Amino acid sequence: MTRPLIELRDVHKYYGDYHALRGITAQIGQGEFFSLLGPSGCGKTTLLRTIAGFEGISSGAVLLDGQDMDRVPANKRPTNMVFQSYAIFPHLSVAENVGFGLRKRGDLNAQAKRTLVEDALDMVGLGGYGKRAAHALSGGQRQRVALARALILKPKVLLLDEPLSALDRKMREQMQVELIKLQRHVGITFILVTHDQEEALVMSDRIAVMFEGEIAQLDDPEVIYKRPASRKVADFIGxxxxxxxxxxxxxxxxxxxxxxxxxxxxxxxxxxxxxxxxxxxxxxxxxxxxxxxxxxxxxxxxxxxxxxxxxxxxxxxxxxxxxxxxxxxxxxxxxxxxxxxxxxxxxxxxxxxxxxxxxxxx
Amino acid sequence: MAGQDRTGRFWRSDAASGLILVSPTALYAILLLAVPVAMVLAISFWTQNYLEIDRTFTLKNYAEALSEPLYRQLMLRSLTISGAVTLTTVVLAFPIAYFVSFHVSPSRKSLWIFLITIPFWTSYLIRVFLWKVILGFNGVLNTSLQGLGFIDEPLTFILYNANAVVITLAHAYAPFAILPIFVALEKIDRSLLEASQDLGENRVTTFLRVTLPLAMPGVVAAVLIVFIPTIGDYVTPRLVGGPNGLMIANMIQTQFLKLNNAPLGAALAVIAMVMVSTIALIFVGLNRRYLRGPK
The missing domain is CATH 2.40.50.140 (Nucleic acid-binding proteins)
Incomplete structure (x- = not known):
């Protein structure tokens, strides 16, 4: 692992009596493609949302680039997210969606922003789609718009919440490869949440396998496949x-x-x-x-x-x-x-x- | 035989069952809406000669309706009062709809919506009378405020004028404004609000950039639902409006029933209809970009 960018220190999260995260401790490196893998209800999405700032934590600490994220709201964190539903704004065009987060960039004039949006669209293979209405896009295209919209802000961490689960198999496999290429190209840390073990194995530098709010094993894909830390991990992977x-x-x-x-x-x-x-x-x-x-x-x-x-x-x-x-x-x-x-x-x-x-x- | 076959097939088709389903309502609408409107339109071009009606075509009624300052003043006042009612109702309805949609737990939403309809449990007329009791010189509001020492003399600007009409109508139409806005807010995918925050917007700017534009179809519906009927309201201005709170509908009624001048009343009615339709269309046109939804 390279320099740690994200540090999770004994993170606990309760929803009422329900103990959703039970002491998560992990370090995620700069430029790493990191996956949270587990069955539904294991807490992987909750963990992602605590990193994004949508959920507070009950105890422990989330550090981003050495800074404690306690009380830092989602809109002030250097993270961006690709939502499972993509969350494309239906009332805006593709270009307006991609440029949504640029409003606060006072240092850029309208022309510079347009160029950034076009570059971002080119990067995800949607060059020339800017003027289209967002609701006229296919699932795969929405996915790309969501990616461009998040990456245009050059976050330190890109969070992906089951981004490929809504795509058909062929599209999914194609997007897996594209996401890996994109991640290498931009060099940003990606954290992927998935319940698909094959997807995690294909894409990740390291995988955290989660069960019931705990990390059962954190290793690179080959070790997880060949040397599962428990019978449960062995059963879940492959x-x-x-x-x-x-x-x-x-x-x-x-x-x-x-x-x-x-x-x-x-x-x-x-x-x-x-x-x-x-x-x-x-x-x-x-x-x-x-x-x-x-x-x-x-x-x-x-x-x-x-x-x-x-x-x-x-x-x-x-x-x-x-x-x-x-x-x-x-x-x-x-x-x-x-x-x-x-x-x-x-x-x-x-x-x-x-x-x-x-x-x-x- | 072939012809019989074809009719047989028609009566079994989707088009036929659709027609059968809509025809009672369609007939009803034609009988009670289209026919009266056509009659009003026809009468507006005729002339009243004491007891009988002269059916030769004339534009005299329109000339009178448009040139007489009293009618123009009443028309303008109706538009102003309606506009004020619409603004008040929608501005007050939005926070209520927002609260129920965003801050009430899903299991309790229908209860809240049910409670909002409570005013409809009593007749409209009774509600207007109740406002008279509340707003009157010795009414609930004045005696309470005096009792609490906030005012020395009863407030008089709250009854028998345009303010009273606005207060009463805004209350009467509140549920009509709350419901469409609530429905529009309910349809907003909550992850869009998270996405906006994720992209750097705080709660206020998220509201302005995402929630409000997506709620606009509901707001437009609320505006139309409140504006169109209030312009023609005549019970409320009659009961709480006093001499300065009368609206165009009161004049139309007077022309038809008291002054025995149905053609002039009809012309005023047609002018009011045209103005309302024009304003409504312009309003919808201005908000067109919010109304084109996903196909």
Whole structure:
């Protein structure tokens, strides 16, 4: 992380008896693309709104660029926000929307303001749209207007409240890439709130995974995916097969476990996450297991099972394979490479797994 | 057969069911609005000869209505009083509508709106009489103020003049102004107000730049709803207006019923209608940019 721009110190927020934020402590760096990820009701939007100044905090401190934001109203904070609904002013044109916040810039004349607005529109790919009525725009265009309107003020932090959730999938993926490019271009700290783990993984430098008003894990996307701090994080991020496991032997080098359906494995200390509570469970991502085709040699352990279900995605196929000794079939994914047949329900499958990719939660 | 088929299809179509739905109201409106208006228009071009009406076309009534200073004065006074009533009503209604929309919890809003309609529970006439009781020389207001020692002599500028008409009408039309403004305020997406603050505006400037422009359709509706009927009001000026509070409608009534000059009364009525429509159209035209909504 670069120089910390935002510091959250033990932030608590109560709504009456409801404890919405339970001691949030984090530092967000200058120029960072930071995501708050969690299911709805986890407090991520509340946290964003406390940074924006729309919500006060019950205790703790929010520091922005070293300055305590206590009692600083939203209109005096160096933050700007892209709202989930975009909040485009329906009575104003696109240019008037984008230039809304420039009214107080007494140092600029009308011509300079017009140029700034045009530049901002160009930046988000809406050059020439200035004269249009705001209500005549599509969802994606409104999104861009909201971005231009916030970025034109050159805030220290741009806050994005689920900005892509209203867009269709293709548009969303395109905007993800554009947002990353835009963030690199302007160099402003972005804080994104999202419930979409894929979106967070794609876009962020670092992610704070939140559950019930607390940060469960704060790390970069790869660590969060590969080394989730708890079973709950592992379950929320991506797909994870959880299989009951039994610890047979513990030594300094690691543990020997018996994983239901798969068999024995020796895991080293780095693969073990403690504190999940209800007994030991092995976690395997779908892409860490493969099916063994005729004539291939196995790169790991092999177990035999029966294909219960096939979900075809075009580039990928997800197989649900029933293994002996466990109730829930394991889910694994295969790329549909050229010349590789998609197997059918009822076929016998030979599943290859690798002890090195197993996570143990105990 | 083909023709029968076609009529059969027509009676089952959406257009037919639409027509059937609107026709009772449409007939009613034609009978009670269009026909009387057409009659008034026709009569205004005729002449009264004591007991019978001369039906030859003439513009004499209009010439008299427009040249006689008394009528002009009454017309101007009606416009002024109506304008004052409209201004007072809308300016006082806005804060009430704003309060209910922004500061009353959603579960209690309908209760508040219900309470606002309480004045309608009694007849309009009774309400006007009540204002007489309140504003009179020995009325509630004067005796209270005297009792409290604020004034030595009863105030006389509050009854039997234009002020009394404005006070009474503003009260009578308040709910008509509050409701459309309330509806317009309710429709404002609250995140727009946050967006405005986020972009550096404080509460006052947010109100001026976002809330007020977006509430304008409601304000325009309130202005029209109050202005148009008050100009033609004649009960209130008659009861609380005194000699200097009379309005054009009182004169129209006098012409029709007392002076037995229906054509002149009709001409005055037509002139009043034309003026109200013109002012209303100009007003709507001036606020056009607030009224074009999303399609």
């Amino acid at each position: 797909i994870m097969n959880f299989l009951p496991a039994q610890v047979l032997e513990e030594s300094g080098a690691g543990v020997t476990v018996d994983i239901a359906g798969l068999g024995r494995a020796v895991l080293d200390a780095g693969q073990i996450t403690r504190g999940s509570g209800n007994g030991a469970e092995a976690g395997l991502r779908p892409e860490t297991m493969t099916l063994l085709y005729e004539g291939q040699s196995a790169q790991g352990e092999v177990v035999e099972g029966r294909i219960e279900e096939v979900v075809y995605y075009g580039d990928m196929t997800y197989y649900f394979v029933a293994l002996p000794g466990i109730d829930t079939p394991v889910q694994l994914s295969m790329r549909n490479l050229f010349g590789r047949d998609v197997l059918a329900v009822g076929d016998t499958a030979r599943v290859v797994w690798n002890p090195g990719s197993v996570m143990l939660f105990r």
